[in-house]
Amino acid sequence: LELGGSLITNKSKPFTERPETIKRLCQEIHQARQEQKNLELIVGHGGGSYPHVPAREFRTAEGVVDNQSVKGIAEVQDAAARLNRIIVRTLINAGEDAVSIQPSACCFAKNGRIQEFYTDSLERFLNLGMLPVVFGDVALDTKKGCCILSTEVISAYLAEKLGGQKIILCGTTDGVLDKKGEVVLKITPANYAQVKKHLGASDGIDVTGGMLHKVEEVLELAKSGVVSVIINGNKPGLLRRVLLGERVPGTEVSADGRGEKVKLYG
Amino acid sequence: LELGGSLITNKSKPFTERPETIKRLCQEIHQARQEQKNLELIVGHGGGSYPHVPAREFRTAEGVVDNQSVKGIAEVQDAAARLNRIIVRTLINAGEDAVSIQPSACCFAKNGRIQEFYTDSLERFLNLGMLPVVFGDVALDTKKGCCILSTEVISAYLAEKLGGQKIILCGTTDGVLDKKGEVVLKITPANYAQVKKHLGASDGIDVTGGMLHKVEEVLELAKSGVVSVIINGNKPGLLRRVLLGERVPGTEVSADGRGEKVKLYG
Numbered sequence: 001l002e003l004g005g006s007l008i009t010n011k012s013k014p015f016t017e018r019p020e021t022i023k024r025l026c027q028e029i030h031q032a033r034q035e036q037k038n039l040e041l042i043v044g045h046g047g048g049s050y051p052h053v054p055a056r057e058f059r060t061a062e063g064v065v066d067n068q069s070v071k072g073i074a075e076v077q078d079a080a081a082r083l084n085r086i087i088v089r090t091l092i093n094a095g096e097d098a099v100s101i102q103p104s105a106c107c108f109a110k111n112g113r114i115q116e117f118y119t120d121s122l123e124r125f126l127n128l129g130m131l132p133v134v135f136g137d138v139a140l141d142t143k144k145g146c147c148i149l150s151t152e153v154i155s156a157y158l159a160e161k162l163g164g165q166k167i168i169l170c171g172t173t174d175g176v177l178d179k180k181g182e183v184v185l186k187i188t189p190a191n192y193a194q195v196k197k198h199l200g201a202s203d204g205i206d207v208t209g210g211m212l213h214k215v216e217e218v219l220e221l222a223k224s225g226v227v228s229v230i231i232n233g234n235k236p237g238l239l240r241r242v243l244l245g246e247r248v249p250g251t252e253v254s255a256d257g258r259g260e261k262v263k264l265y266g
Numbered sequence: 267l268e269l270g271g272s273l274i275t276n277k278s279k280p281f282t283e284r285p286e287t288i289k290r291l292c293q294e295i296h297q298a299r300q301e302q303k304n305l306e307l308i309v310g311h312g313g314g315s316y317p318h319v320p321a322r323e324f325r326t327a328e329g330v331v332d333n334q335s336v337k338g339i340a341e342v343q344d345a346a347a348r349l350n351r352i353i354v355r356t357l358i359n360a361g362e363d364a365v366s367i368q369p370s371a372c373c374f375a376k377n378g379r380i381q382e383f384y385t386d387s388l389e390r391f392l393n394l395g396m397l398p399v400v401f402g403d404v405a406l407d408t409k410k411g412c413c414i415l416s417t418e419v420i421s422a423y424l425a426e427k428l429g430g431q432k433i434i435l436c437g438t439t440d441g442v443l444d445k446k447g448e449v450v451l452k453i454t455p456a457n458y459a460q461v462k463k464h465l466g467a468s469d470g471i472d473v474t475g476g477m478l479h480k481v482e483e484v485l486e487l488a489k490s491g492v493v494s495v496i497i498n499g500n501k502p503g504l505l506r507r508v509l510l511g512e513r514v515p516g517t518e519v520s521a522d523g524r525g526e527k528v529k530l531y532g
Contacts, residue, residue, distance in 0.1 A: 070394055074363040078354055081366060085351060088344055097340040100347060102368040105387050118384035121371050124406040128336055140390040 001029070001243070002151050004171040004214075005046025005136065007233040008087065014053045015079070017086055025170070025239055026087075026094040032243035033096065033131075039243065040126060042158060043091070043098070044151040047136040050083040051076045055148055060138055061112075064145025073146050076138040077104050084135045097130045103137040103149055111143040114157045123162065134158070152217035159226050167218055167226060168242055170233030175251030176211060183249070187215060188256040189223055218253045228253040267295070267509070268417050270437040270480075271312025271402065273499040274353065280319045281345070283352055291436070291505055292353075292360040298509035299362065299397075305509065306392060308424060309357070309364070310417040313402040316349040317342045321414055326404055327378075330411025339412050342404040343370050350401045363396045369403040369415055377409040380423045389428065400424070418483035425492050433484055433492060434508055436499030441517030442477060449515070453481060454522040455489055484519045494519040 003025060010016040033039050047055075058072020059065055084100055091098035107117035125132045134154050141147040155167055175183040178198040187195050192215075199212055218228035231238050231250035242248045269291060276282040299305050313321075324338020325331055350366055357364035373383035388398045400420050407413040421433055441449040444464040453461050458481075465478060484494035497504050497516035508514045 064394075070363045070396060073394070074354075074358050074365055074396065077365050078351070078358060081347075081354075082351060085344070085347060088340075088347075092340050092344060097336045099340055099343050099370065100368060101371045102366060104365065105367045106371050106384060108387055108390055116386065118372060118386075120382065120384075121374055121406060124374055128330075128339070128406070128411075130336060130340065140387060140394070145394075 001041055001043050001168045001239075002155050002170065003043065003045040003087070003233060004169065005048030005050075005052065005151075006172050007048075007170055008045060009048025009050060009083065011049050011052070014049050015082075016049055017083060019086075019090075021234065022087060022090050023094070024236060025233060026090045026096065028237070028240035029091065029131075029243065030094040030096050032240045036244055041243070042122070042126070042132050042134065042155075042162075042164075043087075044134045044155050045084070045087050045136070046151050047080050047083060051080040051136065051138070051148075054079055055138070060146055061148040062144070063141060063147060069145065073138050073140075076148070080104075080135055080137045084133065087135070088133050091131060091133065097128075098133050099125050099130050101125075101132045101134050103134055103154055104139050107139055107149070109139045109141045109147050109149060111141065112147045112149075112153075114139075114149065114153060115142065117154075117157055117161070119158070119161060122158075150213060150217075152214050156217045156221050159221055160224065164226060167221065167228040168239070169214055169218070169228060169230045170239055171211075171214075171230060172232065172234055174232045174235075174249060175230045176215060184251050187219065187251060187253045189219060190256055192219055215253060222253050222255045225255065267307055267309050267434045267505075268421050268436065269309065269311040269353070269499060270435065271314030271316075271318065271417075272438050273314075273436055274311060275314025275316060275349065277315050277318070280315050281348075282315055283349060285352075285356075287500065288353060288356050289360070290502060291499060292356045292362065294503070294506035295357065295397075295509065296360040296362050298506045302510055307509070308388070308392070308398050308400065308421075308428075308430075309353075310400045310421050310424075311350070311353050311402070312417050313346050313349060317346040317402065317404070317414075320345055321404070326412055327414040328410070329407060329413060335411065339404050339406075342414070346370075346401055346403045350399065353401070354399050357397060357399065363394075364399050365391050365396050367391075367398045367400050369400055369420055370405050373405055373415070375405045375407045375413050375415060377407065378413045378415075378419075380405075380415065380419060381408065383420075383423055383427070385424070385427060388424075416479060416483075418480050422483045422487050425487055426490065430492060433487065433494040434505070435480055435484070435494060435496045436505055437477075437480075437496060438498065438500055440498045440501075440515055441496045442481060450517050453485065453517060453519045455485060456522055458485055481519060488519050488521045491521065
């Protein structure tokens with residue numbers, strides 16, 4: 001499950017989280033896990049207006065580019081971890097046994113892609129029934145010096161490594177929107193080239209590429225059978241329902257296998 | 267370098283750090299690293315009145331003992347990470363490129379001893395000239411379910427794995443004190459059995475065993491040539507001087523090699 005940065009923070013205002021939204025989402029997660037005890041879940045969250053501020057200032061996504069870049073790594077890691085504390089604390093308050101897994105301490109990258117991610121601790125937390133929480137973070141990079149790992153890159157990596165079946169992306173829109181603001185109901189490897197031309201842009205600061213990036217990360221996984229759904233986290237109850245396996249309004253990203261032509265617009 | 271929990275927090279008051287002390291210690295670290303650019307350093311800090319509160323409540327050091335233990339793991343991790351954010355932020359403000367390395371995400375233990383600690387990221391941060399910060403934390407344990415890893419256990423493990431030469435322990439006393447309150451100048455494997463009888467107890471809450479535990483952890487390392495010094499972090503300037511390699515008042519824990527009889531009392 002991924003909680004988008006623009007959902008849990010105000011992206012147009014530096015270091016501003018949305019406490020009420022975070023609280024409600026954490027409660028929905030807890031409700032779903034109370035109703036379905038065997039729901040094995042990893043939560044990931046974006047950084048929004050926390051790490052994106054220093055990341056943009058220090059051009060962290062580009063790598064170690066000048067003598068301020070290393071300071072930038074420290075600033076981005078701190079900002080990402082600060083937001084993570086808020087999310088984990090709110091999950092614990094909601095009744096979840098939530099634990100942080102700090103990506104920058106557990107992995108490194110090569111040209112922006114995860115090269116190695118230590119997941120032994122994470123898997124042991126899962127086995128205890130706990131709720132591991134990863135997040136968009138800085139990482140050291142063997143090619144560029146450093147990079148930004150979006151929650152999507154981390155989710156995709158973990159889904160593949162740990163055999164996840166489903167990725168839920170909670171954002172601030174009713175799914176993937178086209179330029180007219182309408183929801184694209186289904187995206188598949190077969191229709192993506194066509195869909196891409198119609199996709200809209202994301203609002204506010206975003207150093208990790210917005211909706212296009214999200215879709216492309218999960219589209220890769222669709223090829224190996226992982227189904228992703230992109231839903232509106234601002235609509236109360238939707239997250240709980242989708243966690244319980246219900247079909248809810250949003251965009252599904254999956255493999256059609258047969259090059260099936262789906263209706264693009266909702 | 268290890269900053270003791272009783273130095274950076276008020277151990278008799280839950281969740282109370284000492285902002286002025288933390289600030290001064292961070293500035294001393296930065297001054298020393300400015301004066302000696304090639305000073306390769308890992309900072310570790312204790313939890314003091316942060317994680318020790320839930321750790322005691324949930325008996326986390328004993329392992330998974332009842333149906334509240336898993337909740338305890340989440341609470342202890344959160345409390346430890348909260349204090350870590352304060353330390354890392356203060357180091358960054360002092361001018362250091364400090365980064366957290368969250369032990370519970372990077373390692374697991376067996377019967378309270380570290381079984382595996384992922385240090386690839388930590389070593390890469392060191393190579394970039396950054397300042398990794400570890401801390402006393404909860405860890406999952408293959409024997410007991412969970413345990414508390416003290417900063418000493420982590421420091422000792424890292425010193426051994428990464429080839430550290432020196433461990434500096436900053437506490438609130440002028441070194442290891444005997445029952446009369448006098449400083450024991452030198453502890454060696456040869457004189458420890460005798461010294462031990464005279465050691466005092468530590469103040470406030472401590473789930474990791476206090477001074478005795480600290481000494482025993484570094485004494486193990488002394489056998490492989492690592493020298494440890496235990497100094498008073500409340501005496502301004504002492505930390506900076508010891509980081510720069512000066513001899514300062516305190517207790518030295520090292521191997522004497524020849525079973526040398528040292529004067530026990532200062």
